[in-house]
Amino acid sequence: MGLPRCVRLLSVTHGLLSAPRRDLGVHGPEEALPVVRIPRALQRRQEQRQSGRRSSPQPVLARPGPLLVSARRPELSQPARLTLGRWERAPLASRGWKHRRARGDHFSIERDQPLAPALRNRASQDTFANLGLEPRVLDALREAAPEVVSPTTVQLSTIPPLLRGRHVLCAAETGSGKTLSYLLPLFQRLLVQPSLHPGRIPAPRGLVLVPSRELAEQVQAVAQPLGSSLGLQVRELGGGHGMNKIQLQLSKQPPAAVLVATPGALWKALKGRLVSLEQLSFLVLDEADTLLDESFLELVDYILEKSHVAESPADLKDAFNPKAQLVLVGATFPEGAGQLLSKVARPNAVTTITSSRLHCIMPHVRQTFMRLKGVEKVTELVQILKQHDKATRAGPSGAVLVFCNSSTTVNWLGYILDDHKIPHLRLQGQMPAAMRAGIFQGFQKGSQDILLCTDIASRGLDSTRVELVVNYDFPFTLQDYIHRAGRVGRVGSRVPGTVISFVTHPWDVSLVQKIELAARRRRSLPGLESSVREPSPQQA
Ligand SMILES: Nc1ncnc2c1ncn2[C@@H]1O[C@H](COP(=O)(O)OP(=O)(O)OP(=O)(O)O)[C@@H](O)[C@H]1O
Numbered sequence: 408m409g410l411p412r413c414v415r416l417l418s419v420t421h422g423l424l425s426a427p428r429r430d431l432g433v434h435g436p437e438e439a440l441p442v443v444r445i446p447r448a449l450q451r452r453q454e455q456r457q458s459g460r461r462s463s464p465q466p467v468l469a470r471p472g473p474l475l476v477s478a479r480r481p482e483l484s485q486p487a488r489l490t491l492g493r494w495e496r497a498p499l500a501s502r503g504w505k506h507r508r509a510r511g512d513h514f515s516i517e518r519d520q521p522l523a524p525a526l527r528n529r530a531s532q533d534t535f536a537n538l539g540l541e542p543r544v545l546d547a548l549r550e551a552a553p554e555v556v557s558p559t560t561v562q563l564s565t566i567p568p569l570l571r572g573r574h575v576l577c578a579a580e581t582g583s584g585k586t587l588s589y590l591l592p593l594f595q596r597l598l599v600q601p602s603l604h605p606g607r608i609p610a611p612r613g614l615v616l617v618p619s620r621e622l623a624e625q626v627q628a629v630a631q632p633l634g635s636s637l638g639l640q641v642r643e644l645g646g647g648h649g650m651n652k653i654q655l656q657l658s659k660q661p662p663a664a665v666l667v668a669t670p671g672a673l674w675k676a677l678k679g680r681l682v683s684l685e686q687l688s689f690l691v692l693d694e695a696d697t698l699l700d701e702s703f704l705e706l707v708d709y710i711l712e713k714s715h716v717a718e719s720p721a722d723l724k725d726a727f728n729p730k731a732q733l734v735l736v737g738a739t740f741p742e743g744a745g746q747l748l749s750k751v752a753r754p755n756a757v758t759t760i761t762s763s764r765l766h767c768i769m770p771h772v773r774q775t776f777m778r779l780k781g782v783e784k785v786t787e788l789v790q791i792l793k794q795h796d797k798a799t800r801a802g803p804s805g806a807v808l809v810f811c812n813s814s815t816t817v818n819w820l821g822y823i824l825d826d827h828k829i830p831h832l833r834l835q836g837q838m839p840a841a842m843r844a845g846i847f848q849g850f851q852k853g854s855q856d857i858l859l860c861t862d863i864a865s866r867g868l869d870s871t872r873v874e875l876v877v878n879y880d881f882p883f884t885l886q887d888y889i890h891r892a893g894r895v896g897r898v899g900s901r902v903p904g905t906v907i908s909f910v911t912h913p914w915d916v917s918l919v920q921k922i923e924l925a926a927r928r929r930r931s932l933p934g935l936e937s938s939v940r941e942p943s944p945q946q947a
Pocket residue numbers: 554555556557558559562579580581582583584585586587737738866867868869871893897898899900
């Protein structure tokens with residue numbers, strides 16, 4: 408018989424369809440049972456009604472397998488094999504988090520790949536020697552950093568144009584090896600450029616400008632061993648010191664061939680005629696977005712004015728009238744960075760390098776977001792730190808960075824950790840310069856396993872032994888989130904990294920929702936995606 412079973416079932420139950428229905432155009436021997444096709448959904452609803460169950464939407468359970476987003480409510484998890492379309496909307500795990508009833512909820516962006524993006528897609532022929540570096544520089548690198556064997560993707564794309572004398576704007580994710588990307592070409596340039604007769608005041612030939620004295624200490628620590636193998640002195644000039652200390656630092660013998668300085672200290676030294684930039688051949692602005700920020704812009708403008716930046720690579724060839732090659736480096740870039748560069752150099756002399764993962768959520772670091780009440784944060788933190796301490800006793804594990812939004816919170820939280828007998832270091836901007844000196848370097852070397860800090864430790868500081876970042880206070884901006892999270896999962900990291908963020912305020916939730924959506928779409932964070940242009944072919 409050609410009749411669907413459903414029709415007959417319904418006909419029997421209700422007697423509605425049992426009469427011959429000539430109007431339906433059904434004839435012949437089956438006239439008593441007309442063919443009526445009932446949509447399956449209608450049929451299911453009818454069956455549910457009969458069995459007395461209420462119809463309710465079924466949760467869409469994620470199929471087993473690796474997840475990209477794992478939520479407390481499994482129906483909000485997203486499998487790793489799925490990527491949300493650019494304009495597609497999805498129910499976010501953090502949706503509704505502005506409501507206080509969401510407290511206690513949590514979700515994680517899972518580790519999607521084991522390796523840092525800067526270590527992927529490299530070919531066996533990608534070696535430092537093939538990039539055009541001189542044997543002397545290669546030997547110095549081998550001696551100073553034996554663990555650095557083959558270049559990262561950012562080093563592969565930055566070193567060749569710098570060796571060709573081009574100005575470079577390099578925007579690449581945190582921990583991708585940007586420091587060596589500019590230091591190796593800097594040393595090579597100083598080796599090939601003959602040094603002029605020393606003048607009355609110190610005149611470094613290489614200058615690396617950084618926004619904090621911790622970063623100055625760090626870059627100096629990387630550059631110094633390279634420089635000493637090449638017979639080039641590297642000195643650091645950090646802020647927070649008076650003129651006497653600056654003078655003492657600059658008058659040390661032998662004079663600095665390369666100076667690593669903060670803008671404030673260098674500005675004072677220039678104003679006091681303690682240093683000259685007349686002989687500068689290579690100028691780097693590391694963490695350029697911070698240096699171009701309003702708080703530094705006036706100082707940086709003054710330093711650029713004194714630096715004689717070359718207009719084009721041809722200008723660099725005059726050995727007796729040195730001009731500076733310019734490099735801007737950063738992991739986040741505001742719009743207008745390119746404009747600043749074009750104020751001092753011709754746009755066609757600039758190569759822009761951006762990594763494909765710029766401004767994206769790091770795919771190799773697990774990032775957990777916990778919606779908490781403000782008063783629950785301390786208990787949660789203490790628990791996390793005690794668990795970490797237990798894990799450390801059980802076997803080798805890494806260090807922890809805890810970020811707060813203010814110096815006051817760092818101090819206050821420090822007293823609470825003291826009460827719980829949790830040993831730690833503190834680093835915040837209101838500490839006197841003498842007290843601040845060496846804290847981060849000590850932490851890097853393993854003097855303590857926990858560092859409570861403000862954002863002064865979030866930019867540029869290399870923290871390869873850190874395995875956990877806790878955002879005790881959620882950062883105010885997405886840029887700050889990128890930099891804080893970037894303290895783990897670095898190229899040289901010994902341990903896989905995790906980030907845990909406490910989310911308490913409605914404005915925190917707005918940022919978390921943007922982060923979650925970007926992760927589900929595997930795209931860059933909103934508002935940051937267009938800030939640096941992709942290099943155009945004629946620039947390369
Ligand atoms: N080619 C390489 N091979 C192995 N390790 C490397 C290589 N290049 C750099 N590293 C290591 O990677 C770590 C991160 O490098 P670096 O501090 O230069 O990153 P970055 O991109 O400047 O980060 P940030 O944006 O946070 O400033 C360092 O410990 C460095 O020694």
